[in-house]
Amino acid sequence: MDLHADNLSVTLANRHVISDIGFKIKPGVLVGVLGPNGAGKSTLMRALNGQLSVKGDIRFGEHDLAVIGPAARARLVAYLPQQRTIGWRLTVRDLVALGRLPWRAFGQRASARDEAAIERAMEMADIASLSPRIATELSGGEQARVLMARAIAQETPLLIADEPASGLDAAHQIMLMRSLKGLAAEGKTVLVSLHDLTLAARWCDEVMLLNEGNLAALGSPETVLSDENLARIYGVTAHRAQDGNGLIIAPVGLTETAPTS
Amino acid sequence: MKLCMSLILLVFVLFVVSLLVGPAELRVEDSIAGLFAGGSEAAAIIMREIRLPRALLGLAIGMSLGLSGAVLQGFLRNPLAEPGVIGVSSMAALGAVLVFYSGLAGSSLYALPAGALIGALLAILVLLAIAARQGSTLTLILAGVALSSLAGALTALVLNLSPNPFASYEIIFWLLGSLKDRSMEHVALALPLMAAGWFLIALSARAIDALSLGEEAASSLGISMSLTRFLIVAGVALCVGAATAVTGTIGFIGLVIPHLIRPLTNRMPSSLLLPAGLGGAALLLAADIAARIVLPAGELNVGVLTALIGAPFFLWLVVRARREML
Numbered sequence: 001m002d003l004h005a006d007n008l009s010v011t012l013a014n015r016h017v018i019s020d021i022g023f024k025i026k027p028g029v030l031v032g033v034l035g036p037n038g039a040g041k042s043t044l045m046r047a048l049n050g051q052l053s054v055k056g057d058i059r060f061g062e063h064d065l066a067v068i069g070p071a072a073r074a075r076l077v078a079y080l081p082q083q084r085t086i087g088w089r090l091t092v093r094d095l096v097a098l099g100r101l102p103w104r105a106f107g108q109r110a111s112a113r114d115e116a117a118i119e120r121a122m123e124m125a126d127i128a129s130l131s132p133r134i135a136t137e138l139s140g141g142e143q144a145r146v147l148m149a150r151a152i153a154q155e156t157p158l159l160i161a162d163e164p165a166s167g168l169d170a171a172h173q174i175m176l177m178r179s180l181k182g183l184a185a186e187g188k189t190v191l192v193s194l195h196d197l198t199l200a201a202r203w204c205d206e207v208m209l210l211n212e213g214n215l216a217a218l219g220s221p222e223t224v225l226s227d228e229n230l231a232r233i234y235g236v237t238a239h240r241a242q243d244g245n246g247l248i249i250a251p252v253g254l255t256e257t258a259p260t261s
Numbered sequence: 262m263k264l265c266m267s268l269i270l271l272v273f274v275l276f277v278v279s280l281l282v283g284p285a286e287l288r289v290e291d292s293i294a295g296l297f298a299g300g301s302e303a304a305a306i307i308m309r310e311i312r313l314p315r316a317l318l319g320l321a322i323g324m325s326l327g328l329s330g331a332v333l334q335g336f337l338r339n340p341l342a343e344p345g346v347i348g349v350s351s352m353a354a355l356g357a358v359l360v361f362y363s364g365l366a367g368s369s370l371y372a373l374p375a376g377a378l379i380g381a382l383l384a385i386l387v388l389l390a391i392a393a394r395q396g397s398t399l400t401l402i403l404a405g406v407a408l409s410s411l412a413g414a415l416t417a418l419v420l421n422l423s424p425n426p427f428a429s430y431e432i433i434f435w436l437l438g439s440l441k442d443r444s445m446e447h448v449a450l451a452l453p454l455m456a457a458g459w460f461l462i463a464l465s466a467r468a469i470d471a472l473s474l475g476e477e478a479a480s481s482l483g484i485s486m487s488l489t490r491f492l493i494v495a496g497v498a499l500c501v502g503a504a505t506a507v508t509g510t511i512g513f514i515g516l517v518i519p520h521l522i523r524p525l526t527n528r529m530p531s532s533l534l535l536p537a538g539l540g541g542a543a544l545l546l547a548a549d550i551a552a553r554i555v556l557p558a559g560e561l562n563v564g565v566l567t568a569l570i571g572a573p574f575f576l577w578l579v580v581r582a583r584r585e586m587l
Binding site for chain 2: 046049050051069070071072073074075077078079080081083085086087088089090091094095098099101102106107147150154
């Protein structure tokens with residue numbers, strides 16, 4: 001199913017946070033959502049998940065995500081908020097199992113399919129060994145992986161993750177991107193906001209670059225993350241290299257027109 | 262499951278003990294005969310019209326308070342939440358106090374409960390009006406705190422203006438909370454309302470589980486926040502309004518019980534609901550039995566007893582096991 005946004009605008013407290021964005025994303029694509037702080041990445045992701053009232057169209061296949069009910073939406077879209085909340089001293093497994101709520105009727109026990117989804121999500125987030133641990137006692141990076149697994153366990157055709165890589169060590173950042181790539185390869189649409197340019201360049205099929213609520217560019221990482229765009233939007237100069245697995249972009253300095261705010 | 266079975270057994274035992282304790286010195290066999298059939302007329306009256314309604318109310322109100330505390334803590338992700346927090350208890354008490362003050366209390370058995378219920382309903386309507394416009398749970402807590410203080414101030418005002426010392430004494434005594442001298446009419450009045458409240462609370466079970474992950478994640482898991490807010494606010498208001506209507510204010514059960522029971526569960530908010538309800542019933546029955554035994558002549562108000570035991574216990578709980586609070 002294509003993810004299709006048209007004339008999408010979001011206004012929060014009388015400020016245009018997203019202005020008239022339009023894009024189309026095909027299934028099976030891992031999309032990195034990039035942009036400086038305050039560019040509107042989180043707002044866009046919340047809007048796509050129906051958390052905000054929006055102007056314009058958001059369609060996923062034949063579904064209108066702007067008006068769909070929460071129960072039906074939860075079977076189409078999984079969303080990992082940037083804010084990491086774990087309310088009680090729950091075990092890792094119980095937390096991941098919450099991802100199966102949309103698929104279970106009231107009072108129904110977890111089915112074999114639920115169990116399999118939970119196990120698989122924990123494998124993908126590399127937390128299977130943490131299964132019986134109390135989640136609130138884990139490190140920040142471990143908690144991030146637990147919450148990512150919760151979203152993966154939801155097994156929806158569209159996955160939206162807001163900064164899932166922040167706080168992760170180098171190995172787990174790579175594992176995360178590999179898992180997301182794997183989900184995309186299964187035909188899911190995956191949107192992930194990132195700050196690490198190299199992670200985005202090496203793993204994402206497409207990159208969406210936001211700037212002050214506008215869609216500055218959408219396309220392959222090579223074209224979108226050009227020196228010109230990095231200078232204009234991030235205000236940085238970057239060292240670029242290429243190895244067998246793709247692009248490496250290391251920001252090394254500020255341009256003269258660097259944003260001061 | 263094992264936990265629930267043990268709690269059901271405990272509640273049953275305390276219920277029976279509650280039936281057997283009282284100032285009238287009935288023998289056990291007379292009590293049983295009086296309850297069912299064949300006993301002396303005095304025993305029948307004592308059992309059916311004094312002790313049975315008291316035990317039934319202890320059970321149902323304890324259940325309501327325990328459930329309300331558990332569901333509010335889950336909903337607000339706040340281990341300090343309890344029915345008093347959203348202002349329903351104090352508004353219900355204010356409604357009842359106004360009935361006392363106006364002198365309507367003597368006119369009908371239903372006047373006092375009706376006042377408390379109207380107070381509780383008013384509290385819900387205000388909370389829903391505020392919460393529906395301004396979606397966050399923080400708004401709900403703050404509105405509840407404001408409502409609580411307002412109701413407290415108005416109650417104090419009524420006491421201040423009350424025409425004679427006897428009226429103030431009556432009001433204060435009622436505010437302390439007691440299960441004494443309640444009739445089957447009280448049971449018939451409060452039980453259906455509380456049962457409706459239990460039902461609404463039970464319907465929110467999935468939502469409070471999902472809310473462990475925060476409001477945005479819960480919403481992405483298919484939870485309608487507005488529906489959940491309605492279920493919980495209305496459910497708690499029915500429970501607490503009906504309870505306050507017939508017994509006055511009984512505090513701390515909604516706060517302490519979820520803390521006591523939570524470590525015995527997997528800590529998933531929904532799996533706390535039923536055990537917390539049963540635990541609340543057991544605690545109130547036990548406190549009401551104790552209130553009759555400790556001071557047989559004067560009889561302690563059970564609301565005083567729960568507060569006297571509950572508050573220090575809660576403090577101890579906080580100090581001893583801060584991590585266990587969650």
